[in-house]
Amino acid sequence: MSAFFQQEVPLSWYLLLSAVLFSLGVVGFLIKRNLITVFMSIELMLNGVNLSFVTFAQQWHAVKGQIFVFFVMMVAAAEAAVGLAIIIAVFRARATLDVDRIDRMKL
Amino acid sequence: MHLIVFFIFAGFCLAGAINLLLQSHPINSALSLIVVMVSLAVLYLLLGAEFLAIAQVIVYAGAIMVLFTFVVMLLNAGREARTLGSKAALRVGLPAVVAILALMATVILKAQGLGAARLSDGLTDVKGQTNLDQLGTVLFTKLLLPFEVTSVLILIAILGAVALASHENQGTGNREQGTAERTGEE
Numbered sequence: 001m002s003a004f005f006q007q008e009v010p011l012s013w014y015l016l017l018s019a020v021l022f023s024l025g026v027v028g029f030l031i032k033r034n035l036i037t038v039f040m041s042i043e044l045m046l047n048g049v050n051l052s053f054v055t056f057a058q059q060w061h062a063v064k065g066q067i068f069v070f071f072v073m074m075v076a077a078a079e080a081a082v083g084l085a086i087i088i089a090v091f092r093a094r095a096t097l098d099v100d101r102i103d104r105m106k107l
Numbered sequence: 108m109h110l111i112v113f114f115i116f117a118g119f120c121l122a123g124a125i126n127l128l129l130q131s132h133p134i135n136s137a138l139s140l141i142v143v144m145v146s147l148a149v150l151y152l153l154l155g156a157e158f159l160a161i162a163q164v165i166v167y168a169g170a171i172m173v174l175f176t177f178v179v180m181l182l183n184a185g186r187e188a189r190t191l192g193s194k195a196a197l198r199v200g201l202p203a204v205v206a207i208l209a210l211m212a213t214v215i216l217k218a219q220g221l222g223a224a225r226l227s228d229g230l231t232d233v234k235g236q237t238n239l240d241q242l243g244t245v246l247f248t249k250l251l252l253p254f255e256v257t258s259v260l261i262l263i264a265i266l267g268a269v270a271l272a273s274h275e276n277q278g279t280g281n282r283e284q285g286t287a288e289r290t291g292e293e
Contacts, residue, residue, distance in 0.1 A: 007110045008223035012215050014154065017117050019211040021143075024124040026204045030196040036133045036179055040140050043171065044124060047147055058154045059222050063241040066156050067250060070242070073159075073166050074257045078264035080171045084178045085271035091182050 014055040021048030035087050035097045039080075046076050109225060113153060119146040133184045137175045144168040154224055158239050 025048060028041030050069045057065030087097070094102055123142035130136045148163040215221075236244075246254055 007108055008225050009109050009113045009153070010223050011221045012218065013113070013117075014150070014224070015215045015218075015221075016212060017120065017150075019208060019215065020121065021124055022211075023204050023208040024121075024128065026207070027201065028128050030200040030204070031128065032136075034133050034184060036175065036182075036184055037127075037136050040127065040133075040136055040175065043140065043167075044127065044143065047144060047167070051147060051150065054151050054154050054156050054159060057156065058224055063238075063245055066159055066238070066242060067245060069156075069159055070162065070246070071253065071257060073162055074261065077166055077171055078261050080174055081264050081268040082271070084174055085268035087178060088182065088272045097182065097184050 011055050011059050015052055018048045018051035018055065021045075021051065024048075033098055033100060035090065035099055035102070038099060039083055039087065043076065043080070046072060109153060112149065116146040116149045116153075119143075120150070131186045133179045134176065137172060137179055140175070141168050141172050144172065156238060158242050 022045050025041045025045030029038055032038050053065045053069045120143050123139040126139040127136045144167045148160045151160040
């Protein structure tokens with residue numbers, strides 16, 4: 001039973017998972033056509049990076065990596081609020097959420 | 108135990124991320140993203156970051172994703188056209204993503220000295236402090252100024268969001284008029 005609880009997971013698997021999450025985020029950013037989904041892909045990339053920060057904090061037994069993740073979360077919350085407000089403003093001006101049709105800076 | 112939980116939640120994580128890409132309706136993508144974030148919270152718990160696991164659920168899965176679903180419903184976003192992106196994205200972007208992923212995977216797999224995570228790790232350190240004790244000590248002594256600056260940042264973000272999303276220049280007809288009024292005020 002104690003061997004069951006002592007099982008180890010190599011940290012490189014966590015890092016691989018974070019790399020795959022980041023890449024999936026980039027792919028979503030490239031292929032999705034909806035402005036909100038593109039924004040969600042950016043959040044997915046942020047989460048992938050956060051996972052590797054927490055993994056390295058575990059590797060070095062240092063709390064700094066976790067604090068960095070804490071700040072990333074706070075900035076992500078601020079970014080989501082402003083970004084979604086911008087999306088609402090864009091939707092009001094253009095009446096579309098398709099990124100292919102939002103191709104001009106001027107109204 | 109650790110291995111099983113890791114595989115289950117890493118699988119949920121990847122399935123959610125792939126589902127986010129495959130769904131054509133934004134609300135389904137948002138729900139898959141919530142699955143990804145909650146599974147990541149469990150993985151943080153496995154890595155001994157209890158505080159971040161809770162913060163992940165509250166801030167990401169709670170606050171941010173509620174904001175996302177709220178905006179999806181507010182704007183009544185419909186299905187998107189199923190495309191594979193522009194030609195530039197297909198020909199340059201996707202190969203570049205594959206190359207970056209391959210590079211990262213080689214670096215990670217070749218890295219020397221990476222340890223392993225155990226379930227018994229991380230609850231307390233040598234001095235018997237929990238993860239929350241350590242985080243709080245560093246955050247409120249060494250990093251007090253950045254912490255306070257973050258609160259100012261969030262305040263500015265709230266003001267910016269209200270200013271951007273407010274109904275001041277509503278409609279298409281009187282947009283010039285609204286802009287003129289605002290510049291007049293300033």
